[in-house]
Amino acid sequence: MHIVDRRLNPGGKSLENRQKFLRRAKALVQRAVAKSAQGRNIQDILEGGEISIPLDGLEEPRLHRGAKGVREHILPGNKHFIEGDVIPRPDGGGGGDPREGGSGDGEDAFRFILSRDEFLDLFLDDLELPDLAKTKLANADQVKPVRAGYAVVGSPANIAVNRTMRLAMMRRVALHRPKQDTLERLNAEIADCDDDERRLTLEAEVKALQSKVRRIPYIDPIDIRYRYFENEPKPVAQAVMFCLMDVSSSMSEHMKDLAKRFYMLLYIFLVRQYRQVEIVFIRHTDRAEEVDEDTFFHSPATGGTQVSSALLAMQQVVAERYPPADWNIYAAQASDGDNSYSDAAATEQLMNDVILPVCQYFAYLEVDEMGSSPVSGSSLWTLYERINTQWPLLSLRRVCSRTEIYPVFHELFQRRAA
Amino acid sequence: MAVTSMERLFQGADWDFATLQRVYDACHTVGVSELGLDIYPNQIEVITAEQMLDAYSSIGMPLFYKHWSFGKHFAHQQAFYRKGLMGLAYEIVINSSPCISYLMEENTATMHTLVIAHAAFGHNHFFKNNYLFKLWTDAEGILDYLDFAKNYVARCEERYGPAAVERTLDAAHALMSHGVHRYAGKKKLDLRQEERRERDRQAHNERIFNDLWRTLPAGAARATPDLEAERRRSLAGLPQENILYFLEKAAPRLAPWQRELLRIVRHVAQYFYPQGQTKVMNEGTATYVHYRVMNRLHQLGAIGDGDFLEFLKSHTNVVFQPGYDDPRYSGLNPYALGFAMMQDIERIVTQPQDEDREWFPDIAGTGDAMAVLRDLWANYRDESFVAQFLSPHLMRRMRMFHLNDDPADKAGMKIGSIHDERGYRRIRRQLSRQYDVGWIDAHIEIVDVDLAGDRRLILRHTVVNGGLLAETDLKRVLQHLADLWSYDVLLREVDGSDTVLKEHLVSPRRAALAA
Numbered sequence: 001m002h003i004v005d006r007r008l009n010p011g012g013k014s015l016e017n018r019q020k021f022l023r024r025a026k027a028l029v030q031r032a033v034a035k036s037a038q039g040r041n042i043q044d045i046l047e048g049g050e051i052s053i054p055l056d057g058l059e060e061p062r063l064h065r066g067a068k069g070v071r072e073h074i075l076p077g078n079k080h081f082i083e084g085d086v087i088p089r090p091d092g093g094g095g096g097d098p099r100e101g102g103s104g105d106g107e108d109a110f111r112f113i114l115s116r117d118e119f120l121d122l123f124l125d126d127l128e129l130p131d132l133a134k135t136k137l138a139n140a141d142q143v144k145p146v147r148a149g150y151a152v153v154g155s156p157a158n159i160a161v162n163r164t165m166r167l168a169m170m171r172r173v174a175l176h177r178p179k180q181d182t183l184e185r186l187n188a189e190i191a192d193c194d195d196d197e198r199r200l201t202l203e204a205e206v207k208a209l210q211s212k213v214r215r216i217p218y219i220d221p222i223d224i225r226y227r228y229f230e231n232e233p234k235p236v237a238q239a240v241m242f243c244l245m246d247v248s249s250s251m252s253e254h255m256k257d258l259a260k261r262f263y264m265l266l267y268i269f270l271v272r273q274y275r276q277v278e279i280v281f282i283r284h285t286d287r288a289e290e291v292d293e294d295t296f297f298h299s300p301a302t303g304g305t306q307v308s309s310a311l312l313a314m315q316q317v318v319a320e321r322y323p324p325a326d327w328n329i330y331a332a333q334a335s336d337g338d339n340s341y342s343d344a345a346a347t348e349q350l351m352n353d354v355i356l357p358v359c360q361y362f363a364y365l366e367v368d369e370m371g372s373s374p375v376s377g378s379s380l381w382t383l384y385e386r387i388n389t390q391w392p393l394l395s396l397r398r399v400c401s402r403t404e405i406y407p408v409f410h411e412l413f414q415r416r417a418a
Numbered sequence: 419m420a421v422t423s424m425e426r427l428f429q430g431a432d433w434d435f436a437t438l439q440r441v442y443d444a445c446h447t448v449g450v451s452e453l454g455l456d457i458y459p460n461q462i463e464v465i466t467a468e469q470m471l472d473a474y475s476s477i478g479m480p481l482f483y484k485h486w487s488f489g490k491h492f493a494h495q496q497a498f499y500r501k502g503l504m505g506l507a508y509e510i511v512i513n514s515s516p517c518i519s520y521l522m523e524e525n526t527a528t529m530h531t532l533v534i535a536h537a538a539f540g541h542n543h544f545f546k547n548n549y550l551f552k553l554w555t556d557a558e559g560i561l562d563y564l565d566f567a568k569n570y571v572a573r574c575e576e577r578y579g580p581a582a583v584e585r586t587l588d589a590a591h592a593l594m595s596h597g598v599h600r601y602a603g604k605k606k607l608d609l610r611q612e613e614r615r616e617r618d619r620q621a622h623n624e625r626i627f628n629d630l631w632r633t634l635p636a637g638a639a640r641a642t643p644d645l646e647a648e649r650r651r652s653l654a655g656l657p658q659e660n661i662l663y664f665l666e667k668a669a670p671r672l673a674p675w676q677r678e679l680l681r682i683v684r685h686v687a688q689y690f691y692p693q694g695q696t697k698v699m700n701e702g703t704a705t706y707v708h709y710r711v712m713n714r715l716h717q718l719g720a721i722g723d724g725d726f727l728e729f730l731k732s733h734t735n736v737v738f739q740p741g742y743d744d745p746r747y748s749g750l751n752p753y754a755l756g757f758a759m760m761q762d763i764e765r766i767v768t769q770p771q772d773e774d775r776e777w778f779p780d781i782a783g784t785g786d787a788m789a790v791l792r793d794l795w796a797n798y799r800d801e802s803f804v805a806q807f808l809s810p811h812l813m814r815r816m817r818m819f820h821l822n823d824d825p826a827d828k829a830g831m832k833i834g835s836i837h838d839e840r841g842y843r844r845i846r847r848q849l850s851r852q853y854d855v856g857w858i859d860a861h862i863e864i865v866d867v868d869l870a871g872d873r874r875l876i877l878r879h880t881v882v883n884g885g886l887l888a889e890t891d892l893k894r895v896l897q898h899l900a901d902l903w904s905y906d907v908l909l910r911e912v913d914g915s916d917t918v919l920k921e922h923l924v925s926p927r928r929a930a931l932a933a
Binding site for chain 1: 435438439442446459460461462463464465466468469471472475476484485486487488489490492493494496497500516520523538580584591592593594595596739740741742743744747750816817818819820821822823824825826827829830831832833834835836837838840841845848849851852860862881882883884885886887888889890891892894895898
């Protein structure tokens with residue numbers, strides 16, 4: 001008898017099967033993920049969790065008899081029946097069994113648990129930053145090895161066999177290394193030879209040739225060449241995302257919540273899908289400031305509203321740190337749409353002349369009270385709509401309840417046909 | 419009965435590998451020396467709960483080819499397990515040589531003792547000795563064959579793409595229940611040879627490959643003489659109830675690798691064929707053996723009273739049989755029925771009453787219960803076991819009754835017979851039918867195909883008692899069948915008097931499977 005301790009064996013033997021299953025059910029799972037994400041907190045989304053999908057295309061049919069026909073059962077636990085009794089059928093159809101077994105017919109929705117990574121992958125699948133066009137030879141951490149001729153030193157894995165053999169042959173020809181057939185021919189001649197003198201000559205010749213063979217090796221270390229690679233820096237697309245949030249007192253708690261949810265999704269998306277994206281958080285009232293992530297999401301502020309202040313702050317940051325020639329610049333702005341009347345002209349001018357020309361994409365999200373109808377647009381909305389006619393890279397969306405956040409977000413960053 | 423007392427095997431719930439070894443040795447002493455069991459060498463593997471779930475989803479085998487349906491079961495079971503809706507089985511045992519049993523690390527020392535007695539001795543003895551397992555399975559070869567199957571499927575995925583392999587396997591799985599030979603053929607299945615055969619055939623094909631053959635001009639098609647229908651059928655080996663076998667041999671447009679996949683699925687189905695027919699006996703044997711072993715160990719002082727109570731609690735859970743009107747009722751529990759029958763036979767052999775002498779003259783009062791049981795374990799399956807050894811005493815004890823549910827009878831369901839003099843034989847016959855695969859599985863066979871003509875495959879389902887096939891599933895399965903066959907498939911449901919009750923015709927999906 002053997003006892004084998006398998007506990008330390010690598011787990012996840014079913015992982016591949018699970019992946020196959022998820023691939024097969026991808027469309028269904030994706031719909032379920034999007035649906036389940038609507039009602040949840042961002043933190044919960046990050047945790048993954050249980051979802052339930054209908055079984056379209058996932059059934060495993062078997063041939064089996066249906067519920068019709070005469071059925072016979074032997075059952076245990078008789079209490080008072082005697083032979084010939086007739087008992088009424090239980091409710092729910094003609095057959096004896098209330099539910100038909102088997103895996104095909106009448107199975108409920110299928111519930112299972114997704115891990116965090118699986119959940120996020122599906123959640124963020126087919127999203128991307130639009131128009132990520134400018135590439136640049138940036139910091140040297142992205143390099144690609146390219147062929148750069150041959151070297152006399154290198155690792156054995158890189159040995160260039162063709163080149164080595166060619167050099168060896170050149171050397172052998174130049175130094176007149178005797179060929180194998182010459183030796184064989186001479187040896188054959190010796191064997192056939194009757195004349196002693198002739199034989200001696202031949203033997204001397206063979207001996208001389210053999211010593212030459214020994215002195216001139218077939219492959220000499222000086223023949224060996226290695227393929228040589230040089231590291232060439234790879235152009236990468238660098239991108240920066242500006243998150244502009246209105247935190248003025250006209251924003252209610254509900255609106256701030258919507259805006260923060262939106263940025264949270266954006267943040268998860270960028271951090272997970274792109275390694276080379278920087279994020280700048282700017283919040284503004286009647287004046288704007290650049291803040292860190294934690295302050296942006298969690299600390300309160302209040303005041304009036306001047307959108308241009310945020311745009312100015314953005315302009316400044318761009319000028320200081322992100323030269324538009326090298327960087328793909330994106331911005332996402334969330335606001336309730338209120339802007340002080342006097343600020344409109346300044347905002348329009350900044351957008352037209354400074355911000356939009358350097359941006360690849362500008363998403364504007366207007367947050368509203370729950371249930372409010374999008375009648376005549378807010379001041380900012382009207383303004384942006386006018387700008388939009390000239391600048392298609394500006395996108396406008398309105399959101400008034402939590403459940404709309406994900407669909408709108410998805411719409412804004414959907415992968416577009418090239 | 420050489421041993422009269424034993425050292426305590428363990429104290430408390432904790433265990434280590436030395437404990438397992440002592441437990442195994444003690445079980446061996448009782449099981450082999452006293453009960454006379456004959457077993458394959460054992461291999462006991464300690465695993466975690468997650469690994470147990472892994473094993474579940476690949477139908478209990480330690481290695482298996484990859485397919486999404488196993489992932490689906492895994493996801494499902496994992497969800498249930500996490501919510502606590504489902505406990506895990508205590509053990510999984512594999513019919514192989516050496517016989518592999520899994521122990522879960524969470525279990526207590528008592529549970530390990532129970533599982534070792536149950537799986538490593540009970541099931542093991544049954545696998546090694548029962549005639550069905552001897553006939554249909556190859557315990558030495560199965561693990562190697564599964565390894566070959568796994569690699570073969572993986573290689574096919576590489577060469578022909580995962581999607582094509584998946585479609586073929588889907589279709590094969592749908593027909594799996596009709597991919598077994600029910601009658602023993604000329605030779606025993608040798609799985610090792612299977613693997614060699616496939617390798618040789620491939621090598622041979624590569625050796626004789628000559629691209630020139632492709633360029634030969636095709637002559638005018640030779641008109642095949644119209645064979646008589648009878649002769650044509652016998653040439654094609656029809657009627658044939660092993661659908662997968664027929665497809666593997668005769669489907670006109672399958673690639674060789676697809677045929678090999680069908681063959682793999684067919685072999686796996688064949689390997690599990692005896693298990694479906696011996697559920698009651700197999701579990702009954704294992705339960706009876708662990709009950710005897712545990713009692714004996716307790717009697718010898720090898721396990722303490724507290725541990726014994728823990729064992730009894732698990733044991734009674736396993737053999738619990740709720741009545742038909744209990745909300746927990748879900749059919750006859752094979753553990754309960756099997757165990758009760760084994761105990762009943764022990765009673766008949768050792769303390770028979772007049773009734774038993776009348777019903778079982780061959781075994782009543784012979785005195786050696788183990789000899790009788792070993793003989794039963796070797797030579798019966800559920801159907802024949804119940805038909806011959808279900809005693810009136812047990813029918814009375816379980817208060818069995820027979821219910822006849824005829825949809826034509828509007829008044830309700832009729833009680834056919836109960837546990838009385840008139841009913842014993844009828845109940846016994848009826849119950850044995852419930853375990854007869856020939857009766858449970860729908861009888862479907864391929865009856866005709868004109869390979870030179872329209873190539874429509876004609877199947878026939880012989881309907882018993884008006885039980886037509888479930889329609890939704892049937893359509894799906896037939897679709898799979900048509901995709902494999904690449905031409906139309908027609909299934910007729912025919913009753914005993916040759917009246918056609920229903921016809922299903924399915925055409926293959928375009929370019930679904932075969933090239």
